[in-house]
Amino acid sequence: MKYLYKLMIVLTLAVSFQSCQEDDTEFGDIITPSNLNVNVAIQGESSTDPNGDGTGIVVFSSTADNALNYTYDFGDGRTGSTFNGAIEHRFVDLGVNSYSVTVTATGTAGAATTQTFVIDVLSTFDDSEAKEFLTGGSSKTWYWSVAENGHWGVGPTLLIGGQSPESYYTPAFFPVPAFGRYCNELTECFYEDEMIFTMNGNNVIFELKNFGSTYFHNSYLSQFGGPSANNPDNADECLPFTAPAPGTVTFTPTTNTDVPEDRSRKTSMLLANNNFMSWYVGSSEYEILEITENRMVLRTVQANDPALAWYHTLTTDVPVNPNPSCI
Structure with a gap:
């Protein structure tokens, strides 16, 4: 009886071991990438300008044997990833700065090889006036300019026959009227948001206070986690959401739109940590069309539908609901 019992244990272990072996073979051999090589090309680099032409643009090209993916930590608080190893990045700290860049080549089952190196890059772009308007030199809170018609809305990024040129840089498809998102249970969080810009040295820190919920494009x-039970039509709505952590704003020259010079400041803001300006359309990059001490107009392109541009008009005046009884 004891012999039979031991035999059963041995057979069970053998079956289990074989099963594990069969499971392991499904993933194939685990191969760590090797021969990682990284080529760095600083835009405008020459014998007289070894740190580049001031744009801060650097193109990285990495190769490795048996690599499936490449990730980059640029040493400036931002990261990127690519399947083919090639990626472009703009460094924006003023002057010549040293950055410790880490490249990771990842193979099967997460096996990885890394390489770290230091590069010196010159950046000359700055928009000190915009930073002053955003922060007042210390810290400033911005809100939706709810009393304005068209304070929020959407327009095309490509002109179609019959459209006026102005539709390319205005919410021509759908400008929301003044107070147009009050008194609706699906949108009740929208006007509560606070967007805070704080000066920290020469940097600007952005923080979104959404008080636990965010208004999402459908x-x-x-x-x-949506749509909610009270949204059978799958309309845009507020959902519980923890706002991203505050982070440094990257200011860059606007190069990816054809908005006329007289209708745009030609400065764009890239918010850290995938942050956004209250309304979620998957984008963290905002072109500044207009900005003064107490009013600004921003334009952002929807990430999953690049044919649509969204417009935000913000103010430093705290919103006032004209009809408090409706909510």
Whole structure:
């Protein structure tokens, strides 16, 4: 009886071991990438300008045997990833600065090889006036300019026959009227948000205070637990959401739109940590069309539908609900 019992244990272990072996073979051999090589090309680099032409643009090209993916930590608080190893990055700290860049080549089952090196890059772009308007030199809170018609809305990024040129840089498809998102249970969080810009040395820190919920475009609802039970039509709505951590704003020259010079400041803001200006359309990059001490107009392109540009008009005046009884 004891012999039979021991035999059963041995057979069970053998079956289990064989099963594990079969499971392991499904993933194939685990191979760590090797021969990682990184080429660095600083835009405008020459014998007289070894740190580049001041744009701060650097193109990285990495190769490695058996690599499936490459990730970059640029040493300036930002990261990137690519399947083919090639990526462009703009460094924006003023002057010549040293950055410790880490490249990771990843193979099967997460096996990885890394390489770290230091590069010196010159950046000459700055928009000190915009930073002053945003922060007042210390810290400033911005809100939706709810009393304005068209304070929020959407327009095309490509002109179609019959459209006026102005539709390219205005919310021509749908300008929301003044107070147009009050008194609706699906949008009740929208005007509560506070967008805070704080000066920290020569840098600007952005913080979104959303008080626990964010207004999402309907194409993103399923990614964040929606739509809710009271939204059978899958309309845009507020969902519970923890705002991203505050982070440094990257200011860059606007180069990816054709908005006329007289209708744009030609300065763009890239918010850290995938942050956004209250309304979620998957984008963290905002072109500044207009900005003064107490009013600004921003333009951002929807990430999952680049044919649509969204417009935000913000103010430093705290919103006032003209009809408090409705909520």
